Amino acid sequence: MMAAGSTENVPAALRENSAVPRYKGDAREEARLLRKVVAMCGRLAALTSQDVDLAGVVGVLSEGVGAEVALLDRTLEVLAWAGGSDPAGVLGKLRDNAGPSGPYTVLAAAARNRRALTVPVLTGAEESIIVAPISVGTDVAGHLLVVGGRDHDLTEDTRLLVTEHAAVVCGVVLGRDLVVAAAAGRARQELFEGLLQPRDREDGEVDRWARHLGFDPNRPYHVLAVALVRDQPVSALAAVETLLARLAHGAIVAGRPGEVVGIVPVKAAGAAGTAEARALAATCASRIAERRIGVAAVGVGNPCHTASGIARSYAEASRALAATLRNGESGGVTAFADLGIHRLLLRVPDVGDLREFAEEVLGVLIEEEESTGMDYLATLSVYFHENASPRRAAQRLHVHPNTVSYRIRRIEEITCLSFDVHRDRLMAEVAVEILVGLGRV
Structure with a gap:
């Protein structure tokens, strides 16, 4: 690969690639390839005016460059893929070739430079790996991974150019979805906040709010409160929110100032349900550490079977979280049921x-x-x-x-x-x- 421009702050194993295509051959071949690239970029650009999702963009890119393509969010979860039967394999190939620093360093380099990068492939001469950041405003919301395509008639530079263009289109689609989700999210957040407010009696309105958010009164729930021990950017808590929602199927999850709260369904009641919620909290804290989001502290409230019990379970989870945070910067999981006399001690404000x-x-x-x-x-x-x-x-x-x-x-x-x-x-x-x-x- 040829380097173009500054490579400052880019790992030694990576080289920033110029977005200006270079061709070999006669003028007619060059013109044909240029027309093909322009047509592909035009097709991708047209998607922004259509009601297309991320899978549609990824599919067009995969078809155009003849490669496997996966779109990852900031927690490395696969949001869309095309060109292969195993989306996890795309990320696996990046891990295999990222070197000792791992895929996080590669993705961080692409995000820092806001440019697509080609990762040198250690095995498989017919493959290449392109990493392109997806920007939404000033944030990097995810990455496109393109694996393979060297046997396609496009040059490496043109694949980079088309991949970067597809990443821009993905950013537009994500941004549009975020605008729509923001309006719905504000209404949802207000309903969620209403569930966490303590009440002295049963309230039919709260039951309606809970059902609207997906609460099933026939199942026991526990409230989990998750915080990061050290101050982190808002995007880190957003990643925690996404992770918890994926780990706890059927949970009602929302971010709040300084924490993420999950109303999590469990299969069993009583002590078995508490053990299940505690295990989920431990898995969440472990994944947060593995993905380098931060060090997590988690509080687990007692079970609640009605919408009106959510506020009590949240208050218990908050006290358990406070107990975990008082232990310093090691993080961990504390269930309210395990606090003993500390249930009373935590009520002392000073x-x-x-x-x-x-x-x-x-x-x-x-x-x-x-x-x-x-x-x-x-x-x-x-x-x-x-x-x-x-x-x-x-x-x-x-x-x-x-x-x-x-x-x-x-x-x-x-x-x-x-x-x-x-x-x-x-x-x-x-x-x-x-x-x-x-x-x-």
Whole structure:
């Protein structure tokens, strides 16, 4: 391949290609190819004035360049394909030839330069891979992948030219769809927001809103609240919204400021349904990380069987999400059903109040631990979780039961608390749970 123009910020394995076609042969052959390219570009341009979808554009491009074509969104999901029976194979060929940096680097280079790129093919002399970004306004909404076509009579440069033109047409179609979807989306968003607002009684209007959005009162649902741990552009949350909607078939999903909320149907009721929702949340967080969208924190609310219960489940999911976010930048999944006493602690609006209470009860123990290096807080937490059994606590801590008993006596001496007294034991347990929630233990 010949490079044209600046290649700054493009991976070494890629070369930016000029959109000016170069031909070999006589003038008549050159004129024939030019007429063919003009006809193809004209056919693609005509699609913008017709009621055509993305599959129609991809089909015209595949036929024109004699290659497999796939259109990917920003999360690498295939939206349309043509020229082959396996759309995943198109993306697979890009992965096989993208080198150690992977397909994300290739796509990022194309998006950064707003130009089509040819990826050097490691195997298969009769194939080539073209990546073209699809722009909608100032955003890159997806990519066109074109695999093969070297045995076609078009030159590599003309395939690049036609692919870039098709990407522009795809951007027009996507932009048009977005305008139509925006009007419907605003109405849908208002209905969705109405479902999340708490109500003191059953409301027939809410039932109608929920049914309009696809809520089935004969199935149990859980609300999932998904946030990205670190600040990300709006497009990242949009990618999360798309991903969650695809993972949870039949879910009602919408983006909100700083989060994505999904009203997700499950197959089973009770604990089995909660486990299913928790597994879905974990899969979502894992996919978000795999696709380099960000680090996700997910909260899972308790089940709801009616439209009026959605607001309660959302409030629970929000508290569970808050618990996950308090754990720092590692993200993860928290179900409201697993919070225990933290259900109450999360209702305290000021974390400083919780920290102050914990330090009043166990502050001297914290200072002693810092000065001696003894694991007093961890021992106390395990001791309470094992129902004050030194033997079981010792097994979890991998120490002798006498060591646990000694540490508990020292803790009582240091804090002036007696764990035989209900009030003292309750205060210590609550203080430990606060410190666990704050990441201190």
